[in-house]
Amino acid sequence: MIRYIVRRLLWGVVLLVAVIAITFVLFYLVPNVNPAVLRAGRNSSPKIISEISANLGLNKPVYTQFWVYLKRLVLHFDLGYSYYSGASVKSLMADRLPATLSLTFGAVVIWLAVGIPVGIISAIKRRSVLDRSAMGTALVFVSAPVYWLGLLVLFLFAADIGKFKIPFLHGAGSYVGLTTSPLHWFESLLMPWFVLAATSAAIYARLLRGSLIDVMGEDYIRTARAKGLPEHTVVMKHGVRSAITPLVTVLGLDIAILMGGAVLTETVFDIPGIGRLNYDAITHGDFPIIQGTIVLAAIFIILANIVVDIAYAYLDPRVRYT
């Protein structure tokens, strides 16, 4: 088991370095503009530009630049400085992380609380009217773009511009930190939570329904029934417990991706999270921030995959030998 974990962690480090290298090379090669010009701003003299070039190390060969970038990243988690504001990318991201985490975890709670019961009921009452309408609704939410859903909800219910104003549903841009005002924090996040959770709740309900239907056809379920266990116990203890494992894999990855910034939701509701930071960086051509958010999200994704793999290896010893 320990050997498996060590191997898995080492491979994670290799993956991470590969992702950082590819991102670095891409942002070195791809843009057709001189970073020093972006950093210097409009109408800067050639002298300033060449000074900045030297400062950023742009006159050194690309592998030296990468080595410096990697060294700063590993030793100090230093992701460079914004071309636009000059602030360090690390501190910008640290400022924005609480909003992103608030958004992510609230949404996760909602989508699990909705998706899991709907999936179970649909699987048990398969082909009933209830099942069909739940799965039909779910497919609509899977197909709806989250930003459009957000606009629609704002248009209908927001306290400032909505057609049916609901006083505690504050409109876009109303986010405040949890420590500033817990109540306002909660109210301002209600709409974003539900909008962000809608698609995932639908996906999880569909996934769990399919996997529970498969599991309920297994022999050991028949055995459990034959023992005379109440149906409730058969479904919850024998069925759901093993049907829910595929969800765990997806959940780990989904949380990781959202922690890297829920760009679309944060943009629609104007929540000052990492996704919004990224969106603003795009409008300014602020590449160190974009690069930094990609690296941060990749770290979350790789970590989540390792955690999920180790959890699987713990639950199922056969995994360790593959």
Add this chain to the structure above:
Amino acid sequence: MSVGASELLVEGEPSVEAIELVPGEVTARSPWQLFWRRFRADRVAMASGIFIVLLILVAIFAPLIVSILGLPGPSVQNPNLTDAFGTPIGPTGAHPFGVDPLGEDVMSRVIYGARVSLEVGIIGTALSTFLGVSLGLIAGFYRGWADTGLSRLADVVLSFPILLFGLGIGAACAVNGCLGGAIQPGVQTIIAIIVIAGWTYIYRITRGQVLSLREKEFVEAARSLGASNRRIMFREILPNLVAPIIVYSSLLIPVNILFEAALSYLGVGVKPPTASWGQMIADATSNFQTVWWYMLFPGVALLLTVLAFNLVGDGLQDALNPKADR
């Protein structure tokens, strides 16, 4: 007077699993005939399929349809259609979906927007499926270093946050074009990102299937008859992969359509004057509380299109894999 069983079966739609008891007329149905009968019986999937076919026709004949409906072209800006404050007119007889703040007809732009979505969805999916199947066949069949290398590469690709990655590339290309101006922002860039990221899913599925199929008796039999590797791969193994490939690639199309719309919404995808649903929604964001039609109709078009592809995908899955019994 006796009524033969065959005459009874002519009336109405025969049930899917009906066994025709006509002596002397029993012919085996090919798997594709069986599949088609099951798919045809799925009314929702059939309706969605017809919707998609109509949508493709609308996209191809967009100029014709726009002129038949008597609408102005998608990029015709008519300042007379906005009032003194720049607020455009809403849905009317002449402009069923209203007008956008530039004085362009929204319905006309929604019709043209289908082109971008379908192009990206279908071409992007076709290319990434082709790449994924080819690499999956190679990795699964030859194993060894080819498999190790390709699977590790897929791991690396899957570690990227794809939306952020697409945003980054889109942003990098948006300033001045990228790679020395060789790649310009727009549909091609989006398709390229989809192919780079999307092949991994199909690759993993193909590889897994090939790994188990290559050990089957029929492959051994073909080999003992002296079939070459290429023949075994394309004539023996590939036909067995068609069903899963169709299902998974059909479910990739809606994902890719949403991906394009998201990038265009964030301003790094398709740029005006080309009409794209995502870009229209983004454009509508600034004053959607008054100009609601500009936000509503592109979104409904996007939702219906993605929903139709998802329903067809589900229908294909059920028809190709009846044992799943959903």
